[in-house]
Amino acid sequence: MAQPRNSRSKNIGVIGLGIIGSRVAANLRHEGWNAFVWNRTAKPAPNFLGSPAEVAQMCDIIQLFVADADATMEMIEAMKDALTPEHVILCHGTIGLEGTLEAARRVQQCGAQFLDAPFTGSRIAAEKRQLSYYIGGDEQTFQRVKPVLEATSKSIVFIGSIGQAAVVKVATNLISAATAQVLAEALAIVSKAGVQPEKFIEAIENNAMRSGVTDLKLPKMIAADYEPHFSLKHMFKDVQLGIQLANKFAVEIPATGTVAGAMFNAVTRGWGELDFAAVAKAYQNGAAQ
Numbered sequence: 001m002a003q004p005r006n007s008r009s010k011n012i013g014v015i016g017l018g019i020i021g022s023r024v025a026a027n028l029r030h031e032g033w034n035a036f037v038w039n040r041t042a043k044p045a046p047n048f049l050g051s052p053a054e055v056a057q058m059c060d061i062i063q064l065f066v067a068d069a070d071a072t073m074e075m076i077e078a079m080k081d082a083l084t085p086e087h088v089i090l091c092h093g094t095i096g097l098e099g100t101l102e103a104a105r106r107v108q109q110c111g112a113q114f115l116d117a118p119f120t121g122s123r124i125a126a127e128k129r130q131l132s133y134y135i136g137g138d139e140q141t142f143q144r145v146k147p148v149l150e151a152t153s154k155s156i157v158f159i160g161s162i163g164q165a166a167v168v169k170v171a172t173n174l175i176s177a178a179t180a181q182v183l184a185e186a187l188a189i190v191s192k193a194g195v196q197p198e199k200f201i202e203a204i205e206n207n208a209m210r211s212g213v214t215d216l217k218l219p220k221m222i223a224a225d226y227e228p229h230f231s232l233k234h235m236f237k238d239v240q241l242g243i244q245l246a247n248k249f250a251v252e253i254p255a256t257g258t259v260a261g262a263m264f265n266a267v268t269r270g271w272g273e274l275d276f277a278a279v280a281k282a283y284q285n286g287a288a289q
Contacts, residue, residue, distance in 0.1 A: 010034050012148055013059035015052055015075055017043050019228065020092075020119070021065030023126035024152045031129075031151040056082035061145055063090045063117075068237060069099030076106045087112035088145055092133075094118050094173065094234075096241035097248070100136075100166040113141045116162045117149070118169035122216075122229035130154040136165030170245060173238040174256050179213040180235075181259045181279050187221055188283035197222040217277040224284060226274035233272035236263040 010033055014025040017039035025035040025045065036047040036058045049055050055062060056079040066072055072095055083089075089107045091100060091114065100116050107114040116136030125131050132155045135142050142158060149156050159165040190200050201218060204210050220226065239260045246253045262279055271278045 011036060011059040011061075013037070013055040013062035014065065015039070015055060015062060016065035016067075016071075016093075017045060018065060018067070019123050019230075020121075020126045020131075021063075023123070024063065024065065024131075027126075027129050027152045028148070033148065033151065052078040053082045055079070056087065060084075060086045061088050061090070061148055063092055063148075065092050067093060067234065069093075069095040069103070072099065072103050073106065076103060076110075080106070080110045083107070083110040083112040085111045085113075088115060088141055089113070090115045090117040090145060090149075092117050092119055094169050094238050094241065095166065096170060097163050097166050097245060100163050104137075104162045113138065114162065115141055115145065116165040118165055119153075120169070120172060124229065125154075126152070132157070134159050134165040134168050136160055136162045167245060170238055170241045173235065174242040174253075174259075176213050177235050177239050177263065177276065178255055178259050179211060180217050180276055181262050183214055183218055184221060184277075184280035184283060187218065187280060191283075217275075220275065220277045221280040224281070226271070226278040226281070228273060228275045230276055231272065232263065232266055232274055232276040232278050235276035236260070236267055236272070239263060 012028050012033045012035050014021055014035050014037045017025065017037055025037050028035040034047065036049055036055055037045050038049050038052055038055050042048065049058065052075050064072060064075055066075060072091060072093055089112060091103050095103065104114040114137060117133055119131045119133045121131040129152050131153045133149050133153050135156060135158045139158065146156065159168055187200065204214055204218065239256060242256055243253065243260060266279050266282060271281055
């Protein structure tokens with residue numbers, strides 16, 4: 001049973017309780033919001049509802065943390081009869097330009113509002129309310145939901161129109177993917193040369209190429225700790241989205257093509273559920289043989 005609209009101002013819907021969505025929902029509650037949630041696989045979470053449509057009946061602002069374009073369209077289809085002009089759907093998944101534009105079309109066809117709102121930040125960032133959101137869409141709609149996003153983020157960048165934030169997110173993930181692959185290759189070289197891992201870390205700490213990715217992934221590669229913070233299969237999906245964008249705009253991206261091949265090889269070896277730092281496994285314990 002839907003609540004009267006004037007009692008829903010603190011209700012936020014979160015659909016998709018994976019690594020990020022579950023932590024966003026928990027942090028929203030910590031910050032005083034009423035998070036109503038749904039996930040394809042039932043989870044013992046507070047305010048777990050029976051369907052996406054029930055989430056829409058309880059909440060005017062709904063955050064989608066699902067994996068890909070197909071899942072996004074499925075959620076919109078499941079909610080469409082419950083959507084009204086008061087609803088704002090925030091699409092947080094990395095689903096590419098075409099997927100984002102199609103999702104927006106379907107939501108707007110129901111009379112509701114849509115924001116292209118991908119994020120950067122993995123499990124630890126989500127736990128610490130330090131995600132960064134990129135926003136594409138109507139600025140007035142953005143201002144309405146901004147307090148919700150601020151509850152789980154350290155920064156919010158308004159990019160432009162719907163789809164532009166999706167392009168920026170894919171582009172940044174191409175950099176992260178390439179960094180992880182080259183880092184794995186460099187680690188393999190210095191390891192074969194007998195360099196102590198801590199010396200390699202120290203060298204990078206004082207080098208201009210140092211980045212958040214190197215800080216996060218190099219220690220994990222050295223320890224062979226591939227507990228997923230952002231899975232290899234999802235990064236591979238995002239690299240494929242980048243290749244699709246490059247094809248659309250006739251841009252040559254040879255480095256990305258090479259990274260895609262290496263990640264495809266890693267996924268076919270059964271490492272897709274591991275963190276994307278697992279590209280280093282190809283060089284460890286004889287795995288490359």
